[in-house]
Amino acid sequence: MEKNHLKGFLTFLILAVLLAFSLGSQAQQKQISGQVVDQNGVGVPGVTIIVKETTVGTVSDVDGNYSLLVPVDAGRLIFSYIGMVSQEIEIGNLTTINVTMEADVIGLEEVVAVGYATRMAGEVTGAVTTVTATNIEEMSVIDASEALRAVAGVTVLESNTPGAGASIRIRGLGTINDNNPLWIVDGVPGGSVTPNNIESISILKDAAAQAIYGARASNGVILVTTKSGRKNQKAQVNVNVKQGISRNTNYYDLLNTQEYGEMLWLEAKNDGVTASHPLYGNGPTPVIPNYIRPAGASTVDLSLYDDKMLHEDGTDTYLIMEANKIGTEWMKESDRDAQFKEYTVDLTGGSEATNYAFQVGYMLEEGIMKYTGFDRFNLRSNITTNPVPWIEIGEKIGVTFSQDYGHQGDNSEGSIVSWAYRMQPIIPVLDVMGGYAGTRAEGTGNATNPVFLLDSSKDDLTKRMNVSGNTYIKINIMEGLSVRSLFGVNYSTRHSRNPGFVEVAEAERGKYASLSEGASFSMQWNWTNTLEYSKTFADLHAVTVMLGSEAIDYTYNYIDASRSQFFSKDINYMQLSTGLASINNAGGMNSWSLFSTFGRLNYAFANKYLFEGVVRRDGSSRFGGDNTYGIFPAFSAGWRISEESFMASTGNWLDELKLRGGYGTTGNDRIGNYNSYTNFAISYNNSFYPIGGANNTDGATGFYQSTFGNPDVKWETTKTTNFGVDGAIFNNLNFSFDVWQRVTSDMLYPKQIPMVLGRASAPSVNVGEMKNQGFDFELGYVNSALNNELKYNINFSISHYKNEIVSLSDEEGEFLSGQSNREMIYTRSEQGTSFPEFYGYVSEGIFQTEAEAAAWPTAFGAEGTYNEPGHYKYSDINGDGIINSDDRTYIGSPHPDFTAGLNFNVSYKNFSLVAQFYSSYGNDMINYTRRFIDFVQFQGGRSHERLYESWGSPYLANNLDATLPKAEGDDIDSQQPSSAFIEDGSYLRMENLRLSYDLNDLLGNKFRNLQVYGQVTNVFTITKYSGLDPEVNVGGANLGVDRGAWPTPRQITFGVNIGI
Template sequence: MKRLLLIGFIISLATMLFGQQVIEGTVTDAKSGETLIGVTVLLKGTAEGTVTDLNGKYRLSSPLMKDSSVIVYSFVGYSPVEIIAGSQTRIDVKLASKEYNLDELVVIGYGSAKKRNVLGAVSTVKNEDLTRLPVADFTQALQGRVAGVQVTQNTGAPGEGVTVRIRGSGSINSSNDPLYIVDGIPTSNALNILPPGDIESMTILKDASAAAIYGSRANNGIVLITTKKGIKGKTKVTYSGQVGIQKVANLTKMVNTKDYITIYNEAATNDNAFLPEALQRRLITQEDAANFADVNYLKELFRPAPITSHALTFSGGNETTNYLISTTYFKQQGIIKSTDYSRGTVSINVNTEASKWLTIGLSMLAGISNNNVIGSSGDGAGGNGGSVIRYAFFRNPAIPVQFENGTYVDRPAEYFGSQIYDSFLGDGYNPIGMTAYNDNNQKRDSYLGKTYIIAKLTDKLKFTTNFGMDYSSSSSRRFSPTWGTFGRINGVNGLSISKVRSANWTENNLLNYDTKFGEDHTFSAMLGFEAVKDNAQYLDASDMNFPVQDENVIFLGNGLGIKTVSQGVQSSTLASFFGRVMYDYKQKYYISGTLRRDGTSRFIGNNKWGTFYSLSAGWEVKQEDFLKDVKWIENLKVRAGYGAVGNQNIKLYADVDNLSPNYNYPIGGTSNSGYVQTALGNPNLKWETSYQYNGGIDAELWKGALALSIDYYYKITGNMLVSAPNPPSTGYAEAAVINSNGSVLNNGIELEATYRHKKTDWSYSIGGNLTYQHNKVLKLDAPQRDGLIETGTYATLTAAGQPIGAFYLLEMDGIFQNETEILTSAIQGQSGSIHPGDVKFKDQNGDGVIDSKDRVYLGSAIPKLVMGINLSANFRQFDVTAFLQGTYGNKIYVQVNQDIEGYYRGFPVTQRYFNERWTGEGTSNTQPRASWTAKSNNALPSSRFLEDGSYLRLKNLQVGYTLSKTVLKMIGLTQARVYVSGSNLYTLTKYSGLDPEMTVSDNSKNEGDRANGIDWGTYPSSMTFMLGVDVTF
């Protein structure tokens, strides 16, 4: 019996072994023909698979293999290939690089198209580029990645957003932010919760040819975001984790206590020479300084701060249904004390083929965030705004941080016991105390959801319907406690609470038709309808004068002071009809056109509806007979397009008069409250319309080793929504009214290039992009002064003939060296107020007097060049990447230096000023003498405080190691990679401030792009070191 069983077992085993189908082959690069190492060869729907060896060869054997089985070949950076096994015993495969696969699908407006059919200026950023940087906001990862796209981080504070400009700023008073669309649903609320790791790709539509399908929302460009979806096969579990440490990258060098005493006594001596004895300052003596400290307040303000990120993803599916579930957690402590940001998200994507003709799907993203913030810039109205960084610049190093009992020192007189020390050392707030007493929290819950149905009506006709909801609920709570000497800081404490809820929905219905006539003609058409409704509610409340500063009793209603409350709602709607046609002949000649008709509630009467359109053409020159035999040219394509897109991003209800309550009317000798008209509406408002031209060339040379793309764009935004002066005689409180009477030009050149070289076990690539951009206001009824740097004083002027937000300043012409030079120069200030060592200004109009008429254009915050450089190399299982980005030709107005180097008050000065200051004839021509009385001349808004903001930054350097299949099998993993990376490692710049990038201050929030490039001493970016791991089970 045992023998029979043994014989039966052997026969069964032999049958199983010899019954397995075996397929062998080699996988090579479709362009170069070189073999590819480590290509995954998988039997679809199973866990059976293998990888190619050092010679690109593989051998796949499985008892599950049938003639109908599908084999999937996949490799990083290449488009996957699926082949039916059949009865084949050998299958050789060529994989095409994703970058150069002309049949690869590219996401476009309301659909996708083959790369060869795309005629507009379109750029795509892949997931691997988005996840290299340790950022909370995925838009930060766009920086330097795409030509024509400038990304500027607003501040380095945790949870802070970025400013994105696609092909410049086209509007003066309206928003210049692009439209973000996630899986077909427009969103603004979900941007701060969408994890970079959940994104499959981002496609940027830069010109009208690509973006006009979005009509009135396309003026500033479109960012199309495609999230990851599940794939068929057994459940795959992926974990990605990062832990790291952050530190401040650069500190402005300030004088120490010894040098401060020197500069103080020098300034006092200089001023005393021209002051009556009663007004003269007393010098600091050695006895006065006996108990002085020596504190570097900037250094004390910052700290090393941890950062961590975790993501866990489950994906899989069968022949009809696939799914992906992802959960993430991100936490970042700020490099400034008392600041941090945390976020948790959950996302679900499910897609199922209910039948051969019907597909339904669902996607959801939900997230919560918590952010502790602190003032770190100006207030946007010419004041300090509670900025701890500004006060760190202002705080004298001689003042200790704390008393012996641990309480924070405020005024120096309180510590040293005499009022004279306030005169010696100034009265700037203690920034370290400000962080300790900071109580400013922001919370947000966000949700983005979408359901869709796709019905395949015929082989050529498909109907799609989408419905999406973009929801957000945010709240902020800020308590400003009373503290400091005699309670001078926040003399009356106060609590403010704000709540905002936004619920926006979008529905669109699409009908797509695709056909081919014979072998030469390909045609596709799309018709669509879309409805959008945006709703928002807000509530603001405040209370003051809490007798006890205890968190257990600090609630609205418990204060003894003035209580305020305001509430509001707003709503807008958009209805749209649109269509697109695409045609090509022999994949050689291409033409495409779009048309959209939008109607919005933001305008009234005949201006409610607008029409937007585009027309583009392409020529695949390589397909012509005269180039077919030119071997070194792989592909050569010429593109051109023209279109008109719009902008409706103005404040709501600008077309009607606005009323405000609580206005006092004296009637019969008594005061009566009532409403007053505060803003004059303009019923003739209409769409901003941008007319755009684009021409481009795409080329692939030497079997795709070198890829080039160059575009020229020219766009004029007309009927611009601008603020026009409102005469006081009208009686309206607001000094401006919105009209449609302005225009702006943006034009430029974009270049993208990538060179790749691959060998058997190593490869490298060098890529980069460069954008030259030019901005000019063509028409504006009245110039607009912005960039408020102190009460009534502005740094920028937006006027016809110059860029938006141009710096209009006096031009410094050196330092007066002697009295003769003063007497022979234009008159500055009041008679007798100018002395040797003071700043000399150019008399631009030659009238012999220096005044506001001598202000001239001295540059702008808009860079002439924006660039990015990508370097990567692979050797067997090791990989290294480096990414650099920067700008050239932009200016920064260093407002914080205007205060500390301009002797605004008794503040310390920079070491630069100390070293370069004028101390006698011929000693300096860059920095004036030490003086408080000369600040009315030396601290005037001028080129003295305007610096070159150009920089080149090593944004990221990463080194990784991918575990071998042998090791993975031993530890039970499918794939694993570990890496170390550093961000913001080095910045090459002439700029003297903390960070040349962080100059989008609170002025910009109030005044838009008209006030960019003003540095109030803004929260800088951090240098970050990370350890990361990516594991697949």
């Protein structure tokens, strides 16, 4: 009984205190109301109105109206909105405050994500560039990485394979290893996000901005913020529908069937032999046959065609084809006009306490190569709520389901592009029985019909699912002091199924059908906690301090298997359990973890002198012993000269002038998860030990050392210095200029080890140093005319970097080589060069006379064989009188002198036009495909130049005008990497052209917005490069080597945006 009385009394006491506090609070408050409008007098919804230096605030409603209870002694109200200039209004005795907000055309009030926090653009002292949702919408990109194209200092290389992302490089190549930047989506590393979900992208380009991410930041950091609703916003529905087609616009100029025969006869003439060919005969001129028959096939009765794969006795089938006398254009037979579709629906809104944003979307992107494509279905939910004014709880979660199908392209000899130019024009697509034709007959080469490859790969399917997002809570403990805790997840799964079919169309084929399947899943979680205190003292000293910790854990599991000897081609009956031979299984897991503590201090005096200091301490499971932890500090400072009293006279035209500089250290931990440890492995059916005098491969399973460990390896460290200036004048012209240098030391490199140590691979060791330096410049101009009916803006950017390997190792003469391409290596790097550069012989042209050839130093030890008219003439670099490997030197660079971008946007009344350009200048390229089409690398298609512009061609009036050596059957001119294969890779491309019209006025403004548009991407390209596309997505040691990449298609789309 006493306990109940006591409980009742305490309840009464608490209620009484709360009531008294509430009444007291009411007595000390007053109400302020008003409306916020733009320059045209239209109400602005979603404007944040807050009492300065407090958490008391509200948001304007859909008509721009607001009402707010403020303390009676409140001093100022701050009105802020993205894209508009913030305003501070003295409250005094006012109870009604109406505000007109102006557009922030110079971006000083733009909110910039800087890593675990946001800042106003005018407060930022590091090198940071922001891409907004409006920019992304104008570009109409499929992948988020494509939206970074016009950012100064950022290089974007498209793959052009459906669904594949682009390669991103920020300020050159900073290491000989992985140069990919770190992506953070809503506070979660990695993850999948569609462009329509993005509110903004911040690119952190120098260490002052990057160091808050420590060991993962040396290649740059890209912060993605997804869209959210606004408080006090009525529910809004946005629908975006667009459809279009993609089309290839560039093809190799190859010989037709008749010209191909002429070329063969020209080769024989230059070789000094009588012309003879299994298909074209042995007469004085080539004769195109009616049919192409392999040996043993009937020459009379086509009904004897045998459509079996293989006879039971193992002999080949007969493959009879009707010769294509005009010539098969294999690239055009392989590609198509590809469909593109995208549909998205957004729902956004909010109440006084909660805002929300939901999206559902679907996209289909067919590949320009037949039977290839990618589709994606995505969902997103972003919700933020304040259950009480001092607590904020939120979640941002995205789910993506995607699948790609068909033959996926790459930059290699195995690409469809490569197979297309390696097929002869005389071969038809189909044989006489309607099956796919091939190269089984003598004289047809060894390529595989690319149309067959595409068709037989149409059932290749890879399905992916990704769930990424976060949930967080933020507590405002007191004025200026808050704590935030975020838990993020990035979960992905993959399942692939690739049946393989054997057809007579394949030149080098197996005996049976096969099946490969694989599955994997990865799970990453991160728990990030920050404590932030912000206070302005005496209206002069603004201080913000943040302390934080972060834990990350990642696990990856996979399993792959393959079987062959399926007698049925029906994919429904092909299962791993029914394959009788070639049993291969693989699987495994790996994991890593990271624990970090970090802090940041921001100080501003009188909003003129800015300082920021950052330090992060990372501990990674990838490093052992004393190297587990690394410390990464950085600092930066800024001086807003335009805020000085002595600049007061410039106030009518100078809006902003800020100098800034910074220095800091970041790291790179991408060396694999177990580099510190010696690893062992097993292999089915291989003992790896001589049992009975030889390796036992009949059912024995061996245990062997696969890698050596290096417990002494440590972080790759990058030190960056950056100086910049930001300016804005006349409220319509802004610019930013940065000069920078970054030096990477202790580069992680798998050093070669002696063969006597066995088959184990070498671990990464810390060797060498690389330096990059350059500048970035951005310029923006905004203006209007004709009573504001004509509006336009121009944005220009230009960047330059220079890359140099300062040192590679302690061993003299150490160098790095690129990928070997049929025993030819085109790139090399060593101390004092860039990473990489092209390496080979210097071609001084073509020998014209016997006397000239005889007087030249003997080449390659082949006296009297190579030095003759019509062959390349190579420089004797060392002057020893012979041409050999000692005369190889650096012959070109894939690094551009500069890259530039230009965006132009003009609107008149309801019309709007957007045009975007991109250029790369001064970079060289190796067109590896020329080994196949300009020379005799296999018996495939040949270029127009080989017949009409080669030395000794009957179509050439003067051999001095020859662009190629003489056409020969042995083709010794293509067997050496030389400057003859170096081409100027510079180009200017019109990336995007978009015309839109707003129909809302015509329909009586029944919609919030209604816009129709048409758009063309890859409008045109101006270049001297002879390949299909000067933009090739390949990096590292093979930068600039084109081995058959898919070309960039031209896409034409039409769409409608509806806002309800």
